[in-house]
Amino acid sequence: MKLTKSDPKISNLIRKEFKRQNGELQLIPSENFSSEAVREALGSVFTHKYSEGQISKRYYEGNEIVDEIEALCKKRALEAFGLSKKWHVNVQAYAGSIANLAVYNALLKPGDKIMGMYLFDGGHLSHGWKYKNKKITLSSKIYNVAYYFVDPKTGKFDYDEVEKKVLKEKPKILISGGTAYPAEINHSRLSKIARKVKAFYLADIAHEAGLVAGGVNKSPFPYADIVTMTTHKTLRGPRGALIFSKEESSEQIDRSVFPGMQGGPFNNNIAAIAVCLKEAKSKKFKQYVEQIVRNAKKLAQELVKYGFDVVSKGTEKHLILVDLRSKEINGMYAARALKFAGITLNKNTVPGETSSPFKPSGIRLGTPTVTTRGMKEKEMVQIAKWINEVIEAAIPYSDLSFEDFEDQLASIPEIPKVKKEVKYLCSKFPLPK
Numbered sequence: 001m002k003l004t005k006s007d008p009k010i011s012n013l014i015r016k017e018f019k020r021q022n023g024e025l026q027l028i029p030s031e032n033f034s035s036e037a038v039r040e041a042l043g044s045v046f047t048h049k050y051s052e053g054q055i056s057k058r059y060y061e062g063n064e065i066v067d068e069i070e071a072l073c074k075k076r077a078l079e080a081f082g083l084s085k086k087w088h089v090n091v092q093a094y095a096g097s098i099a100n101l102a103v104y105n106a107l108l109k110p111g112d113k114i115m116g117m118y119l120f121d122g123g124h125l126s127h128g129w130k131y132k133n134k135k136i137t138l139s140s141k142i143y144n145v146a147y148y149f150v151d152p153k154t155g156k157f158d159y160d161e162v163e164k165k166v167l168k169e170k171p172k173i174l175i176s177g178g179t180a181y182p183a184e185i186n187h188s189r190l191s192k193i194a195r196k197v198k199a200f201y202l203a204d205i206a207h208e209a210g211l212v213a214g215g216v217n218k219s220p221f222p223y224a225d226i227v228t229m230t231t232h233k234t235l236r237g238p239r240g241a242l243i244f245s246k247e248e249s250s251e252q253i254d255r256s257v258f259p260g261m262q263g264g265p266f267n268n269n270i271a272a273i274a275v276c277l278k279e280a281k282s283k284k285f286k287q288y289v290e291q292i293v294r295n296a297k298k299l300a301q302e303l304v305k306y307g308f309d310v311v312s313k314g315t316e317k318h319l320i321l322v323d324l325r326s327k328e329i330n331g332m333y334a335a336r337a338l339k340f341a342g343i344t345l346n347k348n349t350v351p352g353e354t355s356s357p358f359k360p361s362g363i364r365l366g367t368p369t370v371t372t373r374g375m376k377e378k379e380m381v382q383i384a385k386w387i388n389e390v391i392e393a394a395i396p397y398s399d400l401s402f403e404d405f406e407d408q409l410a411s412i413p414e415i416p417k418v419k420k421e422v423k424y425l426c427s428k429f430p431l432p433k
């Protein structure tokens with residue numbers, strides 16, 4: 001029976017969410033719109049099957065087709081990143097955070113040290129997060145955590161400073177990657193630093209996976225011991241993760257994912273990841289990720305023209321971080337004002353953050369979904385204009401309490417005006433099939 005008949009409430013919520021995604025601008029850089037083919041695989045009968053274990057070594061009967069799909073997914077994953085048989089890939093991790101934890105679980109003993117980018121500078125929770133001596137994440141409860149920082153003056157790493165920190169902390173795993181670092185990462189340098197302290201070098205390219213597959217960001221594979229990534233951001237797949245490792249650690253990693261941390265893999269997800277990896281090998285995908293970066297560069301340039309302090313003066317990726325401290329409005333207020341105008345992005349901490357993650361000083365935005373819709377530089381010029389218009393109009397109200405600020409938003413004339421214009425633009429660039 002169709003969902004509309006069997007469960008109209010859920011069906012209605014799906015319809016409403018589609019309308020929200022389609023009728024507004026989605027600028028959260030960790031999100032994307034997957035293809036219809038990806039979603040067809042995701043909704044397939046593979047969701048019914050239990051397949052704990054590895055290909056040809058399963059605990060349940062009936063996995064001959066699941067074996068085929070998992071083998072195909074692994075083959076496509078290696079091909080998408082141009083890897084030789086020296087690399088292995090695990091495609092079973094449920095999510096990027098689990099993938100990272102599975103790597104630590106495979107390679108470390110409890111109490112060993114992991115070291116990644118400081119969260120407020122753009123690092124990720126799954127790289128271990130301890131705040132004011134409170135161990136927030138499971139990884140920080142099991143392992144010791146240390147951080148390296150972004151130079152707040154440039155918004156980029158000073159690799160000599162990073163090296164000094166790493167030599168002092170001597171982690172067992174040095175992690176790169178983050179959620180809000182707009183510059184490319186120097187994997188060659190970081191891997192050399194890791195070698196100096198005999199640490200594994202883990203490159204977490206959750207955000208850049210599609211950009212690396214399409215050749216617009218440099219590949220970490222020549223340098224890293226392990227590479228993790230999510231499949232649902234620039235790679236345009238379903239939610240999920242991949243863990244690439246070399247022969248010497250691949251078995252430990254497989255065992256760490258199952259039975260170490262997970263039960264049965266989500267085979268429908270693995271099927272959908274296989275579909276997105278085929279898409280990622282196409283010439284069209286390469287052109288698509290090139291356009292993502294061109295769009296992000298243009299959007300950043302335009303924001304700079306309006307006087308926004310764009311961290312690291314631009315971007316080399318799909319994401320832009322804006323420090324609003326020079327604008328007398330914080331990220332929380334700016335993001336909510338833009339939301340009222342049909343522009344969804346997120347509040348974010350910035351390097352050298354002087355406030356809290358709840359009321360941070362910046363906003364983060366990106367171009368994957370708008371590029372998926374077919375927008376180009378011309379539309380980025382327009383989007384920057386709207387962002388400026390809304391933020392400038394909201395600034396006079398930014399000393400109100402958040403509740404009072406929200407109450408005021410609908411009465412600021414620029415907000416419904418921009419919302420209407422956004423809706424019109426979105427209607428010209430509908431969500432792709």
Ligand SMILES: Cc1ncc(COP(=O)(O)O)c(C=O)c1O
Pocket residue numbers: 030094095096097098124126177178179204205206207230240241
């Ligand atoms: C760098 C990085 N690693 C890991 C993750 C975690 O991915 P997931 O949300 O799938 O757990 C993210 C998600 O944003 C990320 O940005």
